[in-house]
Amino acid sequence: MARGGDRPQCAGARQLQEMPSVHYSKVPSGTTPRSYRVHPGSSRLDPVSAVKPTVNLYTIRTQNVGEGNSSQSHSMPANLTPEYKAAEAAFRQAREPKERLACLKDMLRTIPKHKGTDHLQADIKTRIKQLTDELSGPRKGGARGGPTTVVHAEGAAQIALLGPPNAGKSTLHGRLTGSHAQTGPYPFTTQYPQPGMLAHEDIHFQLIDLPPLSSEHPIAWIGNTLQPADACLLVVDLGDAGCVEQVLDIHALLKEKRVTLTARWDEPEAQLQHDDELPDPFAIRLPTLMLANKADQIPALDDELLVFQELTGLRYPVISVSGTSGQGLGQIGPWLFARLGIVRVYTKAPGRPADKDRPFTVRRGQTVYDVAMLVHRDMARSLKYARVWGEGHFTGQQVGREHPVSDGDVLELHA
Numbered sequence: 232m233a234r235g236g237d238r239p240q241c242a243g244a245r246q247l248q249e250m251p252s253v254h255y256s257k258v259p260s261g262t263t264p265r266s267y268r269v270h271p272g273s274s275r276l277d278p279v280s281a282v283k284p285t286v287n288l289y290t291i292r293t294q295n296v297g298e299g300n301s302s303q304s305h306s307m308p309a310n311l312t313p314e315y316k317a318a319e320a321a322f323r324q325a326r327e328p329k330e331r332l333a334c335l336k337d338m339l340r341t342i343p344k345h346k347g348t349d350h351l352q353a354d355i356k357t358r359i360k361q362l363t364d365e366l367s368g369p370r371k372g373g374a375r376g377g378p379t380t381v382v383h384a385e386g387a388a389q390i391a392l393l394g395p396p397n398a399g400k401s402t403l404h405g406r407l408t409g410s411h412a413q414t415g416p417y418p419f420t421t422q423y424p425q426p427g428m429l430a431h432e433d434i435h436f437q438l439i440d441l442p443p444l445s446s447e448h449p450i451a452w453i454g455n456t457l458q459p460a461d462a463c464l465l466v467v468d469l470g471d472a473g474c475v476e477q478v479l480d481i482h483a484l485l486k487e488k489r490v491t492l493t494a495r496w497d498e499p500e501a502q503l504q505h506d507d508e509l510p511d512p513f514a515i516r517l518p519t520l521m522l523a524n525k526a527d528q529i530p531a532l533d534d535e536l537l538v539f540q541e542l543t544g545l546r547y548p549v550i551s552v553s554g555t556s557g558q559g560l561g562q563i564g565p566w567l568f569a570r571l572g573i574v575r576v577y578t579k580a581p582g583r584p585a586d587k588d589r590p591f592t593v594r595r596g597q598t599v600y601d602v603a604m605l606v607h608r609d610m611a612r613s614l615k616y617a618r619v620w621g622e623g624h625f626t627g628q629q630v631g632r633e634h635p636v637s638d639g640d641v642l643e644l645h646a
């Protein structure tokens with residue numbers, strides 16, 4: 232790393248120099264399209280009744296500390312059938328455990344049975360077993376049970392708070408959502424996921440406070456917990472002497488779980504995988520915003536950040552914040568709204584005013600049909616056309632099912 236004469240070193244950088252075993256190469260420039268991720272649904276504002284945001288495909292493209300092929304990637308020709316591909320696509324969209332289980336069973340039924348798919352078959356069977364166990368609930372006698380580790384997604388998007396111990400995740404969660412997440416001046420305070428809702432204008436994002444990720448205390452269930460997440464906030468205390476090592480440790484732990492954090496929030500909605508390659512249906516890819524926390528007590532934060540980025544090779548977008556003073560917290564909601572491409576759509580019945588209180592949310596590029604799906608599956612099936620009020624349309628303009636919606640549109644759906 233080129234370090235200027237008077238440039239301050241971050242605390243993590245100082246510690247790293249004493250740790251020759253830590254890998255801190257810069258981001259390799261090569262990119263390889265490989266797989267993608269789908270999110271279904273969208274949401275009503277109501278945090279209780281809301282369902283998930285809509286189809287959104289993220290393409291796995293780059294590879295560095297944060298972004299790599301999972302350890303279980305498959306590259307052997309697999310001759311996957313259209314039936315298998317359809318089942319896999321449905322699995323990626325499914326958010327509810329029951330639906331996911333049904334899709335997994337379809338995948339197992341339709342996957343070509345030969346040597347090249349052995350690993351994937353085994354993976355699918357393991358997932359089926361895990362989900363079946365999860366769905367069967369606590370065993371008689373209370374042998375299973377305990378706190379929930381997978382939080383049902385609600386609001387416009389589910390955002391996971393990840394980070395090393397003591398970075399201030401729970402303090403931020405409390406400030407942002409009004410939760411009473413337990414905080415403490417010692418590491419490993421948080422033990423289980425805790426949801427909360429972050430308001431932004433007339434929608435909410437669901438923030439999930441999580442236990443710290445650290446190889447000192449690995450969390451077996453974290454891969455499953457992150458399954459419904461749309462994105463992640465990586466909370467880092469740049470004043471912590473161990474932050475570089477801790478963040479690299481987190482990436483290694485996530486990689487084992489086939490979770491990749493990415494700086495890219497604008498992945499194209501396309502599946503760029505080669506037909507003869509066996510995709511990894513269980514890979515999770517989370518667009519990541521880094522929160523450089525405890526800004527109130529780090530005097531040269533920008534310089535610390537530069538050194539951190541240089542040493543880790545990680546180039547996530549960053550907002551500096553303080554969970555204590557509140558600095559920077561107001562930027563998070565608008566940032567997520569813009570970068571997730573959230574589009575709010577209000578519906579109205581013919582001859583009635585629009586319901587302006589409770590928008591449905593979809594993602595940029597989604598259509599009238601996608602909104603109808605959120606209203607009701609039957610409505611989408613029988614949808615003939617819609618009338619739309621909004622920028623770029625004349626009043627009550629008639630549009631077809633495939634018409635893309637824009638933020639603020641009012642829709643009157645006609646079956």
Ligand SMILES: Nc1nc2c(ncn2[C@@H]2O[C@H](COP(=O)(O)OP(=O)(O)OP(=O)(O)O)[C@@H](O)[C@H]2O)c(=O)[nH]1
Nearest residue numbers: 397398399400401402414415416419420421554555
């Ligand atoms: N100065 C300062 N202290 C903070 C800030 N945020 C959190 N803290 C303190 O840092 C300590 C850890 O905060 P937590 O919110 O419990 O951190 P955490 O990341 O949830 O910790 P774990 O659950 O153990 O991973 C507490 O003593 C907080 O008061 C901040 O922005 N500035």
Ligand SMILES: [Mg+2]
Nearest residue numbers: 400401420421
């Ligand atoms: Mg905590």
